[in-house]
Amino acid sequence: MKGLNGKKPFSFYLSVCLLSILILLIEGSLLALFFGGAVMPDLLLVMVICLAFIQGEQKGMVLGLLAGLLQDLFFGPAIGFFGLAKMVTAYLVGLASREIYKDQLIGLMVIVFIATFVHEFIILFLGLLFWGGTGSFFYLLDILFLEKTVYHLLLAVPVYLLLHRAERHGFFYIFPK
Amino acid sequence: MDQTARRFIIFLSLVMLLIAAIYFTGDLRSRRTFAEELLLTAIAPVQGFFSEVGWRTYHFIRVVRDHDLLLAENKMLQQELAVRDQLRHRFMELQKENFRLRQMLGFKEQAPFALLPAQVVARNPTHWFETITIDRGYADGVAKDMAVVTARGLVGNVLKVSGSSAEVLLLTDPRRAVSALVQRTREPGTVVGIVEGHPEEKGYLRMLNIPPGAKLRPGDTVISAGLGGVFAKGLIIGSLAEIGADQFGLLQQAVVKPAVDFNRLEEVFVVTGQMPAQGQDT
Numbered sequence: 001m002k003g004l005n006g007k008k009p010f011s012f013y014l015s016v017c018l019l020s021i022l023i024l025l026i027e028g029s030l031l032a033l034f035f036g037g038a039v040m041p042d043l044l045l046v047m048v049i050c051l052a053f054i055q056g057e058q059k060g061m062v063l064g065l066l067a068g069l070l071q072d073l074f075f076g077p078a079i080g081f082f083g084l085a086k087m088v089t090a091y092l093v094g095l096a097s098r099e100i101y102k103d104q105l106i107g108l109m110v111i112v113f114i115a116t117f118v119h120e121f122i123i124l125f126l127g128l129l130f131w132g133g134t135g136s137f138f139y140l141l142d143i144l145f146l147e148k149t150v151y152h153l154l155l156a157v158p159v160y161l162l163l164h165r166a167e168r169h170g171f172f173y174i175f176p177k
Numbered sequence: 178m179d180q181t182a183r184r185f186i187i188f189l190s191l192v193m194l195l196i197a198a199i200y201f202t203g204d205l206r207s208r209r210t211f212a213e214e215l216l217l218t219a220i221a222p223v224q225g226f227f228s229e230v231g232w233r234t235y236h237f238i239r240v241v242r243d244h245d246l247l248l249a250e251n252k253m254l255q256q257e258l259a260v261r262d263q264l265r266h267r268f269m270e271l272q273k274e275n276f277r278l279r280q281m282l283g284f285k286e287q288a289p290f291a292l293l294p295a296q297v298v299a300r301n302p303t304h305w306f307e308t309i310t311i312d313r314g315y316a317d318g319v320a321k322d323m324a325v326v327t328a329r330g331l332v333g334n335v336l337k338v339s340g341s342s343a344e345v346l347l348l349t350d351p352r353r354a355v356s357a358l359v360q361r362t363r364e365p366g367t368v369v370g371i372v373e374g375h376p377e378e379k380g381y382l383r384m385l386n387i388p389p390g391a392k393l394r395p396g397d398t399v400i401s402a403g404l405g406g407v408f409a410k411g412l413i414i415g416s417l418a419e420i421g422a423d424q425f426g427l428l429q430q431a432v433v434k435p436a437v438d439f440n441r442l443e444e445v446f447v448v449t450g451q452m453p454a455q456g457q458d459t
Contacts, residue, residue: 021220028299028310029227033235037380037440040302058184065191073213075301075308077352080198082303087195091188123305130199131352 041151057094064090330413330436
């Protein structure tokens, strides 16, 4: 897989931003309405994990930061909250992806499982740090993390294949420099 | 220094920068930055479009799926409307009588609220924070901390405002706490407690700091006490579902079922102030 080497990084990050905005719009309207307050998947996180898995830690860190900052703009309690969580998660996914053979989807599944936990743990930690307790850790682990992980595992493979194909066909490089 | 180490230093610097950003841009600010404002203003119409599509799809599916149920509901609502109509006439009579008696006793008439209707264009999907976005901003007179209600009761308060939209913090958010009292027992021995989002029962609230001697019953209506300065007194919050001792056994606490269905908010009203009172010079 070529990654960004020799390609247009501006076009790539702009495409990631536009895709993130589209996902956030869908999450905030259609998905929020149909899930009606129940635990719902974090599509943006699944996208960030899959792209960081494809691109590695450097590009993963930047795209995680951009997607997270956009999420902060729409739904965050402060600028940097989701930006930090998604950047750290994407960076770690990028590092881990070096050691994993990318054509075996089981590796991706393991990464998605761990990355979801890392992301939710960072959110919980930052929430506790800046706004105090919002429920016991085990309650959150049970209710939020497990349900969310099931959704993410189900979504990971189709999202990864879609993004992989989009990358190969130059979808992320349609904009001029 | 090799490339991996350099990347790691950049990563750590960004982590520290973002922690500082969270600290400085938390809940305290009422307005957004210029860049946020610009992007949100550009996105507001698209957000409204997505919300509209969502509601239309939702209503269409509901009509198809629950057709029989909706017919039965419609019949029941028509009957309820007839009863409500009688109650409305009775209420108007009592209101007039109340006004006359207040004038005789020299009481000031309680002014009704000035309400600004708003459309819910987005709901926070993150599950960690309970907020909604409405299509009214400071250009419409919306300001931080204004109460937001529906016909059923209290929804929350305005948290952040931009030109054409505002973020509303719902009652179910753990960061929100409201002084409240139980309507039935408001005479001597008033029960004032704190209502906040229940951390372990999604969609429910909990009422804390209730005096141990207070005789509460499930179903009692909980209203805002008007002590915090954000919410006016008398806004319906919900009804008591479960009552028990708190973790130390010294006070009581209760689970409150909100009057508003926070998952299906479509239209809300922002309380922008109070209208001139009836019988007063304007």
